[in-house]
Amino acid sequence: MTQAPSVASFDQADEMRAAMTDRLVADGWIGGPEMEAAFRTVPRHLFVPDGTPLETIYDADQSVVTKVGAGGASMSSVSAPWLQARMIAQAGIAPGMRVLEVGSGGYNAALLAEIVGKNGQAVTVDIDPEVTARATAGLDAAGYGDRVVVVTADAEHGVPEHADYDAVVVTVGAWDLAPAWLEQLAGGGVIVVPLRMNTFTRSLALRRSGEHWASTSAQLCGFVPMQGVGERANRGLRLRHPAGGLVTLLFDETEVDDPRLLTGALDHGPAQAWSGCTIPVQVDFADLHLWLAGFLPGFCRVEAGPGTPMAAEGVCRTWFPFGSVIGDSFCVMELRDSGLPGAQREFGARGYGPHAAEAAEALVAQIRAWDAHGRTIPGDAFAYWPAGTAIPSAGDAPVCRFRKTHGTATITWPAAG
Template sequence: MSAEDLRTAMVEGIAERHRAQGLVLDADIRRALLTAPRHVFAEGDADVKTSYEDIAIITKRDEERGINTSSVSAPWLQAVMLGQAGLKAGDRVMEIGSGGYNAALIRELVGPTGSVTTVDIDPDITARAERCLVAAGYDDVEVICADAEFPLEGDRTFDAIIVTAGAWDVPPAWTRQLADDGRLIVPIRIKGMTRSWLLERRDGMLVSTGHVACGFVPVLGAGRHVGTGIPLKEDPRVGLWLDERDTVDAGELGGVLDQPRVETWTGVTIGAKVAFSDQDLWLAMDPGFALVTCSQEAIDQGVVALPWQFGTPAFVDGPNITYRPKPRKLDDGRFEFGAFAHGPRAEETSQRLADQIVAWDAAGRPAPRLSIYPANTPDTDLPDGYVLDKRHSRLVISWPSARRPSSTEWSQ
């Protein structure tokens, strides 16, 4: 198949994925996806056919740390984030985290009367982005090598700022460079889980008007934040991941997974292929929250019953741990949520997680709202919700659509 035919197939697949999520692929975004040659930006990291698969293409790795540091994001996610941005002809846009391809899509959307500035801290990445943009015919995109934690030179503002790296916080520079009616689209890590939030100004703060679950390579430079990994079992590997300032006494958890497992099923069900990532954030508001991660070998051997390796909600209470296992399939084709626990109070901790899932269901499975305030904002000026203190800001997560308050212990 030709590159044009492959692009067409890719776009049809993205449109179908949008429909399954209750979304509509915007006509201008469709046109941009059909126009920008994604294979040019893969530049040797994938062949032409693979370049048009709906997957991320890793373009740089840190072999010493074992992490990916740059990629061409999956096109379905780029389409969603561009839809969040609501770009129109003439918009001034800053992209933070360069790969080249997303900047080309933005250029297609804002047209010749708009402007696109893409920024990355890594000179290898910006050199690659500039080279690929020129090769693809987008030589009017401005490429800057800088740490976007800090403002660009000059008094510049943008109608939209789109961050394409996983951010742990929102630095003041992003708010300062955002036009009064601008939109900030940023994947923020909260308790180790990343959501792309659409944020708009409101009464001196930033408030979300939408979000989508996603994953990105982490922000580097001054904004870099590294969480804490705590091993629970070395072979096969199982561990906990703490991404804020939480602490766990690892000594109390020694051998916890070798203790008998208690299972509690909730009666709360969900249909096949129905997203429930908002439940993860609901659970994350409870004290003792962590993510449990593992190797595929641990799943295959039944050491843990996780749906995947990369982070599942869990609670730690002293020498006890409980986590949400892979939902079990029922005879009617639906899937039931449960809680598995180990430790001397396994039944109690398993029921605690199960109760939180039931509370989420009883509240109407609400969507969260994120509000972002400066770090020096006093408690009395914050709305009700769960408060999470970052480096530059105070995040408040609330559930305005909830039918009734949950039993979650929210910090005020």
């Protein structure tokens, strides 16, 4: 199951692990000396499938897929070192802490065990027995077999037999916070969780603040999706393009009143609208996506299939194929070269349907609102309010709400400048 590397490759692995850790330190992902020592110590190559090149294993930016599902989607992986480091730092893992890791791979659990030391406890839980068998084998091979408790179960219920925990580190994409995770935290404990909010995920570090949970940091990231009780699939709506091909609208939290109204939407348009808001090529605008996901009614992901004119023109092919549905029409965001100095691109939208222009204008209005509210979300702007908790007004600051099964996630944006 795990490789038995030659003596030469052991030396090589040691060198590459040192280089990877140097890189994590240089890039600011490492949160302290114990964490750095853990990354220098734990042999990552003992937790990945046979034949994985050492260059891949010890690349600070690469995850290693360990299981692929029936449709070809990743079901399990050993996450990228930078992200493991970032989440461990978000949780403030320190010697003596009791930690629950949700989603196993073995390697991250070994890092946790190294950091918490003999006076702490690392527990890891995975729903998939193949994953826990692989994790156990890796932990045994690396000498951590008696330092990590491996449990096979749906983590929706936590792992009460070893609670309570100073930290819960969720390493699988969650759509909601399972109440058990919060209940099994000790007073003052922290949960780090990649929470999906209407399509977009941030790894949030949340600590209790009265009745709710307030973020202390947030990190853009992606994870394999939750299985079991907490699984949440997107819903898709396919529209046939009159020139051929299919356009698919994918909805996460958005409810569309009557999807049948969209049947002939692609017979009309496109109508384009431009916002006047620009951004240099190298600057990311991931927080615009969260603004749209929170405030744009009918928000969806738009996929233009092969054969559609939109695919031929490159609309939807990049990482901003998002738009919204308004009644019988929909729109999708786009960018164009603004012609301004500094390789600035301008945000805009194109609409389809009997009300194509209105749909495009609605999206452009939200782009302008995002611009007016400072464009970026501070790390402490996220919160989670368990069901039944009253969410107070934030005055002039706009608050977007993502309604979940067990509570509501919110983002409080800066007031307009």
